[in-house]
Amino acid sequence: MHYLVITTGSCGNCYVFHNGKDSIIIDCGITFTKLSRSLSEHGIPLDSVRALFLTHLHPDHSKGVGVVQRKLGIPVYLSDISLEMNESVMIRQKIETSGLVSYSFGEIVDVPGFSVVPFRTSHDSDGSAGYMFTSSGRRFFLMTDTGLIPDAAWELASGADVKFIESNYDEEMLERGSYPAFLKKRIRGEYGHLPNSAAVDFAKRTARHGESLYFVHLSANNNSPEVLRELCRKEIPSGIFCTVCERGGLSEGFIDGEEE
Ligand SMILES: [Zn+2]
Ligand SMILES: [Zn+2]
Numbered sequence: 707m708h709y710l711v712i713t714t715g716s717c718g719n720c721y722v723f724h725n726g727k728d729s730i731i732i733d734c735g736i737t738f739t740k741l742s743r744s745l746s747e748h749g750i751p752l753d754s755v756r757a758l759f760l761t762h763l764h765p766d767h768s769k770g771v772g773v774v775q776r777k778l779g780i781p782v783y784l785s786d787i788s789l790e791m792n793e794s795v796m797i798r799q800k801i802e803t804s805g806l807v808s809y810s811f812g813e814i815v816d817v818p819g820f821s822v823v824p825f826r827t828s829h830d831s832d833g834s835a836g837y838m839f840t841s842s843g844r845r846f847f848l849m850t851d852t853g854l855i856p857d858a859a860w861e862l863a864s865g866a867d868v869k870f871i872e873s874n875y876d877e878e879m880l881e882r883g884s885y886p887a888f889l890k891k892r893i894r895g896e897y898g899h900l901p902n903s904a905a906v907d908f909a910k911r912t913a914r915h916g917e918s919l920y921f922v923h924l925s926a927n928n929n930s931p932e933v934l935r936e937l938c939r940k941e942i943p944s945g946i947f948c949t950v951c952e953r954g955g956l957s958e959g960f961i962d963g964e965e966e
Contacts, residue, residue, distance in 0.1 A: 708750065709868065710745075710957070711922060711951050712740065712741065712744045713955070713956065714850075714922040715924055715925070715926065717766065717953065719733045719761075719850065719922070719923065722745065723820070725841045727754065727819060728819030728841075729750055729755045729756065730819075732758075732759045732760075733760060733761055734770035734771050735765060735768060735769050738770055738773040744956065752778070756818045756820070757781050757817040758782045759783045759824075760783065760788065761835050761836065761837070761851060762831035762833070763796070764851070768795075768799060775805045776802070781806075782801070783807050783809060783815055783817075785809060785810070785835050786810050786833070789803075789808040790833070809824055821840050821841070823839065827851060827852035828852050828856060829898070836848055836849035836852065838863070838866065843963055843964030845865055845866045845868075846867065846868050849869075849870070849872060849900075850871075850923050851899060853896045853897045860908075864912045867918070868961060870922050871900070871920070871922065872921075872922055872923040873900060873901075873905035873921035873924060873934055874899035874902075874905075875901050875902065877894075877902075879928045879933070883928050884927075902934050907941075909942060916945060918946075920951055920957060920959075921938070921950045921951060
């Protein structure tokens with residue numbers, strides 16, 4: 707398995723997973739040009755992409771989706787609630803509803819090479835989702851843009867070989883920072899974003915020896931990769947491979963597949 711965090715943060719979010727034959731994309735908050743260039747630079751064929759899964763419809767996760775639909779003709783999966791509640795966003799972003807496939811939470815979505823379990827997150831975008839999925843006998847977990855850790859996440863995250871967890875802000879930096887009070891409240895709220903302390907605690911409590919752990923969606927203003935790295939050094943047990951994904955940067959990983 708070969709995977710890329712093409713970019714993460716409020717500037718855009720896009721993840722690609724390739725099992726040697728098939729690929730899926732999670733979120734496309736970047737341009738098609740950037741997506742196709744990154745895939746080609748990292749040896750993932752564009753024509754291996756079978757589906758795109760959306761966490762939610764904020765533009766940093768979805769602004770490239772319409773063009774991806776038109777260029778690749780692949781199905782775009784999102785929750786039924788997200789489909790129902792975000793019509794105006796889709797029109798604005800030129801997302802073609804005919805290419806969308808909706809699922810209900812609790813359903814397993816099978817696409818070539820991947821079996822995907824969506825779960826509900828807590829965010830100010832209706833029907834927002836996180837994903838656990840398996841491919842080539844490996845288990846991946848991705849949870850981003852959530853103000854709270856959903857109950858279902860605990861079980862879905864344990865046993866994962868590779869995890870991507872939002873670690874949006876440092877509580878002190880947010881408190882002391884220059885954001886207006888309403889924005890601070892939104893970020894901290896139940897439907898906002900996850901702070902470093904909760905992300906690291908979740909990671910620590912669901913950790914499995916030998917796993918790879920990626921902290922994503924760091925705020926440019928209210929977080930510092932160095933502060934988060936220090937927290938990881940203190941809290942995350944040894945034997946867990948921790949990466950703090952810098953805002954806007956690319957991270958790449960490989961993990962051997964197993965027989966199904
Ligand atoms: Zn976001
Ligand atoms: Zn969001």
